[in-house]
Amino acid sequence: MTVTAYSFTVLSLRIASNDNTQIAIAATVTRWYDANARDLAWRRPGASPWGVLVSEVMLQQTQVSRVEPAWQTWMERWPTPAHLAADPPGEAIRAWDRLGYPRRALRLHACATAIVERHDGEVPDDVEALLALPGIGTYTARAVAAFAFRQRHPVVDTNVRRVVARAVAGEADGGANTTPADLRAVEVLLPEDEEAAARASVAFMELGAVVCTARAPRCEECPLTAVCAWRLAGSPPPDGPARRSQRYHGTDRYVRGLLMAVLRASDTPVPAERLDAVWPDADQRHRALAGLLADGLVRRREETYALPG
DNA sequence: GACACGTGGAT
DNA sequence: TATCCAAGTGT
Numbered sequence: 467m468t469v470t471a472y473s474f475t476v477l478s479l480r481i482a483s484n485d486n487t488q489i490a491i492a493a494t495v496t497r498w499y500d501a502n503a504r505d506l507a508w509r510r511p512g513a514s515p516w517g518v519l520v521s522e523v524m525l526q527q528t529q530v531s532r533v534e535p536a537w538q539t540w541m542e543r544w545p546t547p548a549h550l551a552a553d554p555p556g557e558a559i560r561a562w563d564r565l566g567y568p569r570r571a572l573r574l575h576a577c578a579t580a581i582v583e584r585h586d587g588e589v590p591d592d593v594e595a596l597l598a599l600p601g602i603g604t605y606t607a608r609a610v611a612a613f614a615f616r617q618r619h620p621v622v623d624t625n626v627r628r629v630v631a632r633a634v635a636g637e638a639d640g641g642a643n644t645t646p647a648d649l650r651a652v653e654v655l656l657p658e659d660e661e662a663a664a665r666a667s668v669a670f671m672e673l674g675a676v677v678c679t680a681r682a683p684r685c686e687e688c689p690l691t692a693v694c695a696w697r698l699a700g701s702p703p704p705d706g707p708a709r710r711s712q713r714y715h716g717t718d719r720y721v722r723g724l725l726m727a728v729l730r731a732s733d734t735p736v737p738a739e740r741l742d743a744v745w746p747d748a749d750q751r752h753r754a755l756a757g758l759l760a761d762g763l764v765r766r767r768e769e770t771y772a773l774p775g
Numbered sequence: 776g777a778c779a780c781g782t783g784g785a786t
Numbered sequence: 787t788a789t790c791c792a793a794g795t796g797t
Binding site: 600603 | 790
């Protein structure tokens with residue numbers, strides 16, 4: 467049998483996880499979380515697995531402050547997957563309002579439908595089944611399994627990548643996407659006990675969200691300040707290439723947003739001319755509309771357009 | 776693996 | 787005002 471570099475890495479991580487400092491990290495952050503956690507509706511004891519799932523989808527690339535009211539409204543209207551599945555997908559898109567990335571709303575509706583069809587209306591409690599649902603990827607599947615069902619899984623989002631990159635690896639930032647190595651690196655930090663691991667997972671995320679932030683970390687408030695490898699190395703700046711800055715104004719995404727806003731606001735199909743009025747560049751407008759049609763976010767009927775019924 | 780995909784809070 | 791970037795997923 468060949469001993470690969472990968473198995474060396476895993477072995478050294480296993481050894482590292484037995485190190486006192488490594489073990490102390492989860493306990494320390496969890497203790498900090500117990501004293502400092504924000505009171506978010508989807509974290510309360512009464513929150514259902516469906517509520518947790520909805521919150522995780524809404525939180526994808528979207529700030530907590532914008533999600534809170536949207537989640538409340540959504541859960542009152544569609545308290546279970548069956549409630550959502552019973553309404554047309556266009557209603558989910560309309561209710562999504564300005565949360566952004568409306569494909570998430572369409573997929574959440576498809577997700578509810580799949581839960582009703584494949585799981586008797588109950589959110590599944592295993593990562594494999596969750597991963598098979600529309601709009602549920604590496605992060606969200608594990609987040610739901612951990613936070614709704616109190617299981618032990620590495621829950622790795624941008625916050626956790628950053629916290630671990632800094633505290634453990636001594637780097638300024640985590641990668642742009644979660645890799646299998648990231649999952650492994652976080653997994654070895656988790657306590658063996660399932661409930662304790664689930665609590666450590668929220669705690670890591672919370673620390674990254676409110677203290678170990680991307681722009682101006684509040685290291686004075688950080689429970690890991692004494693052991694943080696990045697801090698101990700003098701907080702070196704990021705070394706890799708700077709990520710490309712994303713423009714929005716005037717992009718296809720922007721035009722898609724303009725078109726969707728018109729369609730959301732209308733209870734009746736919208737004539738093509740009304741859409742023509744939102745943006746002067748006809749080429750770009752057509753490209754945006756074609757994309758929306760291809761994505762299933764918009765339906766055409768003759769010369770009118772509407773959200774999918 | 777890079778890229779597309781919305782919208783707005785924070786600085 | 788401009789720029790960063792926010793609990794990612796799917797292609």
